[in-house]
Amino acid sequence: MNWSIEFSPFLPQSVLIGAGVLVALAVIGHLIRRQRGAFLRLLAGAFLLLALANPVLKQEEREPLRNIAVVVIDESSSQKIAGRPERTNAIRQELSERLQEIPNLDIRFVRAGPGGDAEREETRLFDALNRGMADVPAERLAGVFMVTDGQIHDVPREAAEVNFGAPVHAMLTGEEGEFDRHIKIHTAPRFGLVGSTQTAEIEVVQTGADDQPQTATLTVRREGEGPETLNVGVGQTIRLPFRFTRAGPTYMEVALAPVEGELTTANNRIVMKAEGVRENLRVLLVSGEPHAGERTWRNLLRSDASVDLVHFTILRPPEKQDGTPINQLSLIAFPTRELFSEKLDEFDLIIFDRYQRRGVLPLIYLDNVSRYVREGGAVLIAAGPDFASPLSLYRTPLSRIVPARPTGRIIERAFKPRVSDKGERHPVTADLPGANDADEPEWGRWFRTIDVQNAEGDVLMTGPDGTPLLVLARQGEGRVGMFLSDHAWLWARGYEGGGPYADILRRISHWLMKEPDLEEESLDVSAGRQSLTITRRSMSDSIGPVEVNAPDGEQRSVTLEQVDDGRWRANVTAETPGLYRVTSGDLAAVAHVGAVNSRELTEVTASREPLAPVLDETGGGAFWLGGAEEPAAAGLPRISMLSQSRKMHGDDWAGLRDRQAYMVTGVKYTPLYAGPLALALLLGLLALMWYREGR
Known part of the structure; x- marks a missing residue:
């Protein structure tokens, strides 16, 4: 039973205070004028105010609540080295036994595994503590024990954030002065243009054991290159070239040679990852004459953010001479010399769309294109009736790289393009929507194809009677493609349901420009x-x-x-x-x-420093339990329950706070100044005051 006195006033508190001020002023006035009965007036006013305040005796029936101690077990990666798992289990078992011996104490264990994502693994003990204490009232918490190496990455910036009235103690699973080496990354590229070289800066960091050698051996491995060995000084910043040889993820691995006495070699290797990015691909589209499918190529290439397109259409061939002065023409001259001689090698792909030999491009320039392909360039011929005519591109120096010879026959009848057996394997035509799902492709018909013979390379699509429709071939270091129909625009217009024109045309272009995702091998x-x-x-x-x-x-x-x-x-x-x-x-x-340069394994030597602000704020202590001479549990501090103390630890003891929490099960109120007795006392004081002042 707990006793206390409370007030349950009949009037608002502000009214009672105002009344008290009036009584005090009245009494002061009487005292100044030296009138009789001033003291009795004060006493009567006080008893009147007391009656209005209504004092009551409060009697509580309380049920004591047990204290709670929380034990957080660090199960991060840095706790899995140098015998720490066995040490942690021993500490946990001994700590549990000692806490069970303390009366009126419940124990709660919280396991904290690796936190963060795969790229940035961390030790997050306070996140785990908050989750484990979600249903624990703060007034029952007696203390927290953290079994850890001290390398914690989510310690609150303000220690006051964890000041819940109970101490936090660190049971460190390492020993002071542990020696370890690791590689620290100062700067590393995140991306780079293919073919460029950037710089990464690293440093070999050594903790503990100053008598160890101050030199280290590094082995650097890059994609497509043999290992490189470097001898460097500890604490010295090393600059390493990071080369981007291809598009997509690019890795560089640096390994540190181990030395005797090192705590672990798990952090002796780092991997730097960056994305290789291609510059915009430059495409030259040359249309021989306006036709229905010309805009299909133009729109497709312009819609690709990775392509810079230069497009020319031959609107005024040389034979079209009508005497109009040049200064009155709105057409610009075709810059043949600039494009096909001076800047030819700057293009990643050249497309001849229904182009025929009409004297616009001298044969020497077409010979340049043939050389350009054999040295690594790419050409696509989108053929129409022009390719089967006497003015065909095949009758130029391009014949040395064109993978099929025209027969001169133009096949004009309805057909549905089909993917060949080889095309089902090739990434350019594999998995095309609606290709060979049924007896025939689920897309619209075309009506013209150019007949060829002696096709080299890979025939990926076929036309009527199995004639080649799409041919891709390698020529020297470069690539050549032939699309033997000019009716792809029918798919773009949705004729008979259309077809995957965007997929097929984009894949052809990107294969010719050597995109890695479209390589057949x-x-x-x-x-x-x-x-x-x-x-x-x-x-x-x-x-x-x-x-x-x-x-x-x-x-x-x-x-x-x-x-x-x-x-x-x-x-x-x-x-x-x-x-x-x-x-x-x-x-x-x-x-x-695994995690790329996990933060968890960067620092593995046991340390009190990350937890120091929290320990100091809560009065807790840090205890080193990693000595090899005796079992870790033998060094566990004595645990005591304290009611009132600012410092909750000593050299060989750790304290828990007895919160003396309780739950109220019943309350009884008894008025102290009410009823006839209070009325009689107040009336007696008023009568005495009247009598005294009346004399």
Whole structure:
């Protein structure tokens, strides 16, 4: 039973205060004038105000509540090295036994695993503590024990944020003076243009053991290059060139040679990842004459944000001479010399759309185009009736690179383009919507194709009677494509339901410009948290096993399973984090497993410093339990329950605060100044005051 006196006034508090002021002023006035009965007036006014304030005796029936101690177990990656898992389990068990011996105390264990995403793993103990205490009233919390190495990444910026009236103690699983080395990244590129070189800055950082050597050996591995060995000084900033050789993710791995006495080698390797970005692809589109499909090519290429298009249409060929003065023509002269001699190599693709030899381009310029292809350029011929005529591009120096010879026959009858057997494997035409889902493609008809013979390269689509419709070929270092119909615009206009014209035309263009995703012979590797997915694309009927090289040097052969025409795949377990290299013949690909430069493994030496503000604010202490001479549990501090103390720890003891919390189960109120007794007392004082002043 708990007793206390409270007031339950009959009038608002402001009214009572005003009345008290009036009584005080009246009494002061009497005292100044030296009138009789001033003291009795004061006493009568006080008793009247007391009656209006209505004092009551409050009696509470209380049920005591048990204190709660929370134990947070750090299970992050830095707690899995140097014997810390066994040490943590021993501390947890001994701590549980000692806390159970304290009367009126409940124990709650909270496990805190790795936090953050795959790219940035962190130790987030306070997030776990907040979740674990979601249903714990703050007035019952006696204290918090954190079993950790001290490397915590979510410590509140303001220590007052965790001042919940109970101490926080750190049970450190390491020992003072631990020695370790790791690589710190100062700057690293996030992206770069293909073909460019940027710079990354790193530093070898050493903690503890000043008597260790001040030099270190680094091994640098880049894609497509052999390892490079560097001898550097500890604490010295190293500048490394980061080369972008292809589009997409580009990796550079740096490994630090281990030294004796190092706490762990798990953080001796870093991987820098950046995206290789291509500059806008430059395309030159030359239309021989206006026709219905010309705008289809133009609109498609202009809608591609990665393409810079230069388009010319031959509206006034040389034979069209009518005597009109040049200064009265609105047409500009075709800049043949500038485009086909001076700046030819600046283009990634040249498209001849229904172009025929009419004297606009001298043969020497077309010879330049042939050389341009063999040295790595790309040409696409979108053929119409012009290609079958005596003025065909085949009758120029381009014949050395054109993969098919026209017969001179133009086939004009309705047909639906089909994807060939080889086209079902090739990434340019594979998976086209509505291709060969039924007896015939689910798209509209075309009505004209150009007959050719002796087709070289790959025939990916066919026309009537199986004649070649789309031919792609490699010529020297470059590539050539032929689209043997000028009716693709029918799909763009939606004729008979249309067709995937945008997909097919865009894929052709990008294959010619050597986009990696459209290579018919390719190897791709994607990484999960502890796995690799290997995908191999090939035009062959079968492929051999691929070789997987792990970061620790282990090599293994993996057989892929065919999942589709021209595609094979396998999922491989990858337990060791780091950079994996996969090879298949001349093809190679890399992927990184695990967190890239996990913050969790950057600092692994045990430390009190991250938690110091919280420990100091709450009165808790840090206890080093990582000595190798005796079991960790033997060094556990004595635990005491304290009621009132600012400092909650000593050299060999840790305190818990006895919160003395309770729950009220019943309340009884008894008036102290009410009823006849209060009335008689007040009337007696008024009568005495009247009598005294009346004399």
